[in-house]
Amino acid sequence: MLLQIEELTKVYRTGTRANDGINLAIDEGEVFGLLGHNGAGKTTLVNQVVGLLRPTSGSIRIDGRDMVADPSLARRLCSFQAQSQVPIDGLTPRQAIDLLGQLRGASKSEVKVRRTRLMEALDLEEWIDVDASRLSGGVKRLVAFAMAAVVPGRVVMLDEPTNDVDPVRRRLLWRQVRTLADHGAAVLLVTHNVIEAERSVDRLAILDEGRVIAEGTPAGLKGRLGAALRLELVMDPDATDVPTSPFGLSAVPVGNRVMVGVPTDAAGQAVAWAESLERAGLVEEFTLGPATLEDVYVALVGGADAGSAEGREVFDATAA
Amino acid sequence: MQLLRSYRLLVTWQALRKKNYLPLMLAVQTLFTLGIVLGYPLLFPTLDRTAIYLIATGAPAISMLSVGLVALPQTIGEQKTEGSLAYMRSLPVPRLAYLAADLTVWLAIVIPGVVLGVLVGAWRFGLDLQVSPLVVPAVLLVALTSACIGYAIASLLPYMLTVIITQAIVVFVFMFSPLTFLPDKLPGWFEVIHRILPIQAMGQVTRGTIAPNMFGLPLEAFVTLCVWCVIGFGVTYAAMTRRG
Structure with a gap:
């Protein structure tokens, strides 16, 4: 398994047990959904994987390597679309996506090719040179997705990627999520949109009060x-x-x-x-x-x- | 190499983010410095020549402090609250590169307005400023120290507390800090406090390099600022790399 999470527990200083002994394993090429109410512990989990939070106990491994011990490696191996909007007011989608792609280590020309393909696939070309401060919330969300997907890490984590996105472009986005997995990434998708998750994920886990209460394929x-x-x-x-x-x-x-x-x-x-x-x-x-x-x-x-x-x-x- | 590449790309990112506000901030900074330089003589029409020199050469420090200790921490506090700081911290770049890039853009915002303000003030009062080449490191050090301390405050404290503390700092800087007056106007115990705090040192290095013909440039002030700069940067860096 590419991403292996074992007995992951996170207790905040306030005493809140946000994650409680979570075990998850996600393979490359797999889209894995993480479902749960607000406050179920989903964002806490992804923040630990990407190295923003330190687990209280348990382990997180990507390709066998310890991410808790090396959070900077975790940031390089994971690309991440956060739940909050990305700070790109003042930048155009072209600038934002190109910068992120280059920050992930790709060359300018390589990023340009990937960005052009993504913008086309998400039908975002008309906004490519518009200042992000003038974009709607949904378009901004898609740009944030493109920033995470332009040069993807081994693990791609998407926290509520379809919030505010119109129904037509949601479909385009889901297709791109699948493409990411088809190219070998392990995609961890955080959502509370169960209906969409049913159509889009290979397997899923339902989180409640910090614990995995069910895991399997949608059909299972x-x-x-x-x-x-x-x-x-x-x-x-x-x-x-x-x-x-x-x-x-x-x-x-x-x-x-x-x-x-x-x-x-x-x-x-x-x-x-x-x-x-x-x-x-x-x-x-x-x-x-x-x-x-x-x-x-x-x-x-x-x-x-x-x-x-x-x-x-x-x-x-x-x-x- | 990765550090430099990340730094360059992040400077571009942060500069683009702030570009819409850049002209406005430049104008506000210039007017702020000018407001002090031109406003004090209106309040106190009988100011002597030394007092005018003190005001004109102390105003840049006040201006840099107002950005570093007020505007910057409030902005960082907002970024913390809305989650955008966490997003930037999740990027695959060295945190040092992010911090250096952000500070670079803040310095680029604050310094032009300060320079313009001093020039206009000197012209208005016909001041003879024999500016020393040391003014470059001096202004950079003052701006960087203020920014680092401001960053540290915002990194450590919750947003609302940051806002309250920075407001209190403004009052302290304006009213009770020897920037537009000499420290001997303060009670003895207050003088001691100001020998430890960086504010007086900021005034000393700016005025000592802008008008070395009028004011001395104590090495001790440089040392004080360097110490505060390192503390501010260290605390901020620790907060940036810390996992909650």
């Missing part, structure tokens, strides 16, 4: 959910109680919706149950569809406000 994780279908109930605003699932699977509230896992052979029963809830005025509308990675995520981590012990139990039971 969905298989462990124990429900091939997902019933989504849009609750009536006046309804106070979450309905109990008749299928023995999780019913997880997410905002005004409730996600219910449904086995394939119970599709008819699920529709009938949802219709009865609708007639009783508890549910405004419902949809039945194939389960997604989001359902796995919701079952494990819960909605925006709370974790789901019930969902995790069902998940763990199925996995066992």
Whole structure:
């Protein structure tokens, strides 16, 4: 494995345990997703890999070499798109990308070829000579990606690369993420956009309160959910109680919706149950569809406000 | 080689980042120096010749201190808060190259305004400034020391505390530091403090090299500044390389 993280723990001086015994291994050519709520410990993890933070304990190795002992080597071996915007106001995308490429050791002419190809692939040519202070947040984000990708390290870490990016260019960006992996990089993708991650990653880990609570391929994780279908109930605003699932699977509230896992052979029963809830005025509308990675995520981590012990139990039971 | 290459590229980066503000900062720096040189005689119309010389040759130090100990730390504090400093620290370059490049650009911003301010002040009051060639290292040392101390403050303290402390420093520099007046105007114990702090030394080396015909140039002031410069740079470098 190219990037090997073992028993990584980070406890801040405030006492917050941001990472708690994390084990991850990512191979070259692989796009690995790191999913989790805000505050789950994702950014803390990448900041340790790139040498901005020192782990409290555990090890980080790239190609067998110890990154904790040599953070300057870590910075050379990793290219990094941070969650915050890059400080490039005053520079044009052309200048910013060329400077980063040269700082990563490539020659001016080599960087020019790579930058031209990337700008074309991301459909950014019209902004190439516009001062970054006049660019939209989404275009700036794409430029930040191009800065990380123009001369990639062995490990490419992208922290929320699609934030603010329009849907068309998101697709272009994902294609470039895949290209990075195809050229031999190990791509570590940090996101809380589960739907996009499902389409883009080879494997993923879900982080919650600093711990990896699930890891696998999107299909593998969905298989462990124990429900091939997902019933989504849009609750009536006046309804106070979450309905109990008749299928023995999780019913997880997410905002005004409730996600219910449904086995394939119970599709008819699920529709009938949802219709009865609708007639009783508890549910405004419902949809039945194939389960997604989001359902796995919701079952494990819960909605925006709370974790789901019930969902995790069902998940763990199925996995066992 | 990597150090020099990184330094050159980072100077380009930082200069481009600041280029939109460069003319404005140049104008503000010039007006700042001029404001002191021209403003004091308006407040105190009966100033004698020595006092005018003191003001004209002390103003550059005040100007450099205001950038190094106020504008710079506040900017670095903002960069820390918004995460852009962490991004720059994640680049595959020696931290020394980054720090040197950033300081170079700050010096390039502060020094032209200071020079212009002194020239206009000298012309306005018809001062006879027999500028010594030592003015180049002197001004560089003063600007660098202020910048290093400012950088160290911003590196060590949280943003809000940086803002408060730098505001307090401004008051101290303007009102209670022997830059536009001689130290014997201060109480004895205050004089002792100023022998340790770098502010008085900054005034001594600027005025001693801008108008050596009027003021002495104590070697001790150079030594004091060098010590503070090394401390400021060392603390900043340690903070830049430290992993949280």
